[in-house]
Amino acid sequence: MSSRLVLYMSMSLDGFIAGPGDAMDNPFGTGGHRLHDWLGGGGAGVSSYRPSDKAGQTVFDEMLATGAVVTGRRTGEFTNYWAGDHHHGVPIFVPTHQAPTGTAPGGVHFVTDGIASCVKQAKAAAGDRDVMLHGAYTAQQALRAHVLDVLEIQLVPVLFGQGRRLFDGPGPPHTELQLARTLQSPGALLLRYEVAHS
Numbered sequence: 001m002s003s004r005l006v007l008y009m010s011m012s013l014d015g016f017i018a019g020p021g022d023a024m025d026n027p028f029g030t031g032g033h034r035l036h037d038w039l040g041g042g043g044a045g046v047s048s049y050r051p052s053d054k055a056g057q058t059v060f061d062e063m064l065a066t067g068a069v070v071t072g073r074r075t076g077e078f079t080n081y082w083a084g085d086h087h088h089g090v091p092i093f094v095p096t097h098q099a100p101t102g103t104a105p106g107g108v109h110f111v112t113d114g115i116a117s118c119v120k121q122a123k124a125a126a127g128d129r130d131v132m133l134h135g136a137y138t139a140q141q142a143l144r145a146h147v148l149d150v151l152e153i154q155l156v157p158v159l160f161g162q163g164r165r166l167f168d169g170p171g172p173p174h175t176e177l178q179l180a181r182t183l184q185s186p187g188a189l190l191l192r193y194e195v196a197h198s
Contacts (some may be wrong), residue, residue, distance in 0.1 A: 007150065090126070
């Protein structure tokens with residue numbers, strides 16, 4: 001099976017992926033950590049976030065089985081590009097109009113010739129493994145370019161009312177999705193949608 005680009009995103013029932021006031025020093029926004037309660041408690045290293053329930057573990061393990069990461073520049077800057085190691089040392093690709101000056105963390109690649117090229121390079125690096133996607137704006141770009149294959153949404157039973165939405169502003173064009181899987185975790189409904197590319 002060929003590599004696919006998969007968006008993993010925790011989202012409130014009313015479509016928010018961060019609380020209000022998200023910024024470099026408050027990347028999840030006010031109250032935004034609530035969206036990640038379905039994960040484990042965290043600690044030293046990514047593996048400490050592995051949920052304790054089977055459904056959550058399934059999605060978490062799939063995330064960490066990906067062979068590359070594509071992230072929006074804003075998300076990358078909020079996290080300092082995970083110091084070049086999102087998980088297991090896989091390469092990180094960042095679509096951007098202009099690469100930043102200075103030295104990027106090792107393993108981080110800035111791609112300046114469009115989202116489709118960025119995804120192509122990430123899939124080549126991932127081999128037969130999927131590619132993880134981070135970032136709302138980048139997800140919209142990927143949908144417009146017809147390169148996003150799967151949306152893995154962790155739908156959290158909370159209403160934020162304000163903050164940053166997954167699909168805000170003009171949003172992507174009309175896109176049909178096919179529900180491929182539904183898993184029930186204690187803290188979220190884990191929904192997997194395949195993008196129906198025309």
